[in-house]
Amino acid sequence: xxxxxxxxRAGSTFKAxxxxxxxxxxxxxxxxxxxxxxxxxxLSLAISAGINVIAxxxxxxxxxxxxxxxxxxxxLVGVGAYAAAILARDFGVGFWAALPAAALAxxxxxxxxxxxxxxxGGHHFVIxxxxxxxLLAIVLTxxxxxxxAATGLDLAGPVTLFGADMSDxxxxxxxxxxxxxxxxxxxxxxxxxxxxxxxxxxxxNEKLAAxxxxxxxxxxxxxxxVSGVFAxxxxxxxxxxxxxxxxxxxxxxxxxYLALMxxxxxxxxxxxxxxxxxxxxxxxxxxxxxxxxxxxxxGVCLIAVIMLLPDGxxxxxxxxxxxxxxxxxxxxxxQRNAAEARR
Amino acid sequence: MxxxxxxxxxxxxxxxxxxxxxxDLTIEEGEILGVVGPNGSGKTTLFxxxxxxxxxxxxxxxxxxxxxxxxxxxxxxxxxxxxxxxxAMAFAGLGVLENVRIAGExxxxxxxxxxxxxxxxxxxxxxxxxxxxEKAGVLPFGSLRLLGLALALATRPSLLLLDxxxxxxxxxxxxxxxxxxRQLPGHGISVCVIDHDMKLMQMLCxxxxxxxxxxxxxxxxxxxxxxxxxxxxxxxGGDL
Ligand SMILES: Nc1ncnc2c1ncn2[C@@H]1O[C@H](COP(=O)(O)OP(=O)(O)OP(=O)(O)O)[C@@H](O)[C@H]1O
Ligand SMILES: [Mg+2]
Numbered sequence: 001x002x003x004x005x006x007x008x009r010a011g012s013t014f015k016a017x018x019x020x021x022x023x024x025x026x027x028x029x030x031x032x033x034x035x036x037x038x039x040x041x042x043l044s045l046a047i048s049a050g051i052n053v054i055a056x057x058x059x060x061x062x063x064x065x066x067x068x069x070x071x072x073x074x075x076l077v078g079v080g081a082y083a084a085a086i087l088a089r090d091f092g093v094g095f096w097a098a099l100p101a102a103a104l105a106x107x108x109x110x111x112x113x114x115x116x117x118x119x120x121g122g123h124h125f126v127i128x129x130x131x132x133x134x135l136l137a138i139v140l141t142x143x144x145x146x147x148x149a150a151t152g153l154d155l156a157g158p159v160t161l162f163g164a165d166m167s168d169x170x171x172x173x174x175x176x177x178x179x180x181x182x183x184x185x186x187x188x189x190x191x192x193x194x195x196x197x198x199x200x201x202x203x204x205n206e207k208l209a210a211x212x213x214x215x216x217x218x219x220x221x222x223x224x225x226v227s228g229v230f231a232x233x234x235x236x237x238x239x240x241x242x243x244x245x246x247x248x249x250x251x252x253x254x255x256x257y258l259a260l261m262x263x264x265x266x267x268x269x270x271x272x273x274x275x276x277x278x279x280x281x282x283x284x285x286x287x288x289x290x291x292x293x294x295x296x297x298x299g300v301c302l303i304a305v306i307m308l309l310p311d312g313x314x315x316x317x318x319x320x321x322x323x324x325x326x327x328x329x330x331x332x333x334x335q336r337n338a339a340e341a342r343r
Numbered sequence: 344m345x346x347x348x349x350x351x352x353x354x355x356x357x358x359x360x361x362x363x364x365x366x367d368l369t370i371e372e373g374e375i376l377g378v379v380g381p382n383g384s385g386k387t388t389l390f391x392x393x394x395x396x397x398x399x400x401x402x403x404x405x406x407x408x409x410x411x412x413x414x415x416x417x418x419x420x421x422x423x424x425x426x427x428x429x430x431a432m433a434f435a436g437l438g439v440l441e442n443v444r445i446a447g448e449x450x451x452x453x454x455x456x457x458x459x460x461x462x463x464x465x466x467x468x469x470x471x472x473x474x475x476x477e478k479a480g481v482l483p484f485g486s487l488r489l490l491g492l493a494l495a496l497a498t499r500p501s502l503l504l505l506d507x508x509x510x511x512x513x514x515x516x517x518x519x520x521x522x523x524x525r526q527l528p529g530h531g532i533s534v535c536v537i538d539h540d541m542k543l544m545q546m547l548c549x550x551x552x553x554x555x556x557x558x559x560x561x562x563x564x565x566x567x568x569x570x571x572x573x574x575x576x577x578x579x580g581g582d583l
Contacts, residue, residue, distance in 0.1 A: 212445065
């Protein structure tokens with residue numbers, strides 16, 4: 001019995017580690033891109049995509065694991081970005097110290113939004129997060145000199161790591177890749193922990209989860225707060241990358257884009273946020289679309305994904321691969337099950 | 344012996360509907376109590392109010408002497424009351440093992456000593472060890488009911504409330520279920536079970552309480568209650 005248990009534990013840990021491996025390999029390859037001397041435009045696009053992916057990993061905990069969709073997620077990124085800019089301006093706080101502070105600020109904002117929003121529950125939550133996102137944009141726009149109003153704030157501080165200036169595009173790119181890796185690992189650790197199981201239980205059946213001792217309300221707010229931490233860090237990286245932030249970057253459209261990216265990529269799989277972030281960033285570039293065309297393409301993609309691939313593009317690909325590789329035996333077990341059930 | 348659960352004057356109104364009209368009921372330590380009554384008589388509501396799914400309109404619930412009236416469902420579970428739903432439920436999108444693992448990860452201070460130290464041991468107990476690696480959503484109905492029972496047991500309750508646990512089960516499955524439930528008092532788990540199947544109730548319960556229109560109309564040894572004219576009247580033309 002004991003041995004069986006140990007084997008079981010070891011087996012599931014091994015399985016969990018194996019699920020992380022593809023992402024790590026892909027990220028390692030992505031880190032090698034600068035060797036092929038890519039254009040500055042490519043690097044900038046990749047950095048923006050990476051910064052989004054960090055927020056998406058948080059969104060995947062919220063949406064993929066807990067089953068709650070936030071349509072105001074860019075607002076949480078915005079809180080992080082503004083926190084970084086204001087801390088730098090008023091207190092001379094640099095990049096590294098801004099990271100935990102901004103993460104905290106976004107987490108706190110998530111809690112403030114989450115407590116009333118999750119109380120109303122269900123689909124209303126989506127509308128509440130959307131409304132709070134709009135509200136933040138309005139507050140930032142009308143914040144006078146403190147928030148820089150509609151023009152926003154400049155942030156000119158250097159980013160240094162062990163004395164090296166990271167502002168150089170290639171270095172910033174590598175740093176963002178490192179942050180994406182950390183976000184992926186953090187999200188993977190959550191998914192494979194007891195906490196992750198708790199969130200999935202809530203996603204699957206709140207009533208049953210509560211009957212098993214799970215404080216559903218608290219954990220839903222908790223998941224939103226956790227996603228806020230990812231968003232806050234993403235915001236700091238964004239603010240320091242762009243050197244200038246303004247309210248429109250964090251309003252409804254960016255929020256919808258984030259939701260779209262995580263859905264297209266597949267929110268439940270560890271590869272999903274990475275795939276969604278990269279795809280949505282590079283698709284218009286590859287297909288040579290103007291902004292209006294790309295919005296149409298995204299809209300169509302979203303509808304297609306929702307209707308055809310409930311677990312996202314990557315989920316669909318994985319499922320298709322599995323079906324091809326092991327279609328026969330799976331079908332057999334299913335038939336056996338059906339026979340069993342009929343008896 | 345003092346009762347494990349003491350319900351007094353418990354009532355519940357849904358708008359104009361009185362689902363429970365001041366029910367007094369005790370569950371003794373180590374017994375299997377049956378609750379019967381016609382459709383809509385308030386049996387499920389009784390469980391829902393005790394387990395915190397609904398707030399009572401009035402009355403009190405004492406669990407091992409502590410007032411648990413109006414606590415939230417998760418707090419009731421952690422206090423040591425487990426329950427299964429009339430509609431069989433599991434986390435359909437998750438694996439059977441993961442289901443049981445989740446259920447065992449939120450045990451509160453009210454939990455009993457653990458007769459089933461691992462999720463696997465619990466699955467063995469309910470007879471689901473063959474489907475450990477399946478998704479809960481693909482299980483046949485009977486197995487889903489057993490999984491629901493395993494989930495409730497995984498919270499290590501000292502009192503287990505079962506709402507029509509045999510509904511939808513075939514004879515073989517029902518017999519297996521009876522065998523399982525009978526073992527529970529031996530593991531320190533008192534049981535209260537709702538069911539319409541009187542044969543099943545006679546097999547399981549020495550004591551029976553009868554609800555009708557939200558009121559308790561009989562409570563006593565199973566044979567006495569089933570011979571009670573008031574009870575017979577309620578079930579006239581029914582399946583008694
Ligand atoms: N959530 C609810 N909202 C409104 N009315 C309800 C609700 N739950 C139960 N009721 C009403 O309360 C009464 C008792 O219902 P309850 O489900 O407790 O009956 P029951 O004895 O469990 O019946 P059955 O044997 O069919 O399961 C019924 O009239 C029912 O319509
Ligand atoms: Mg009922």
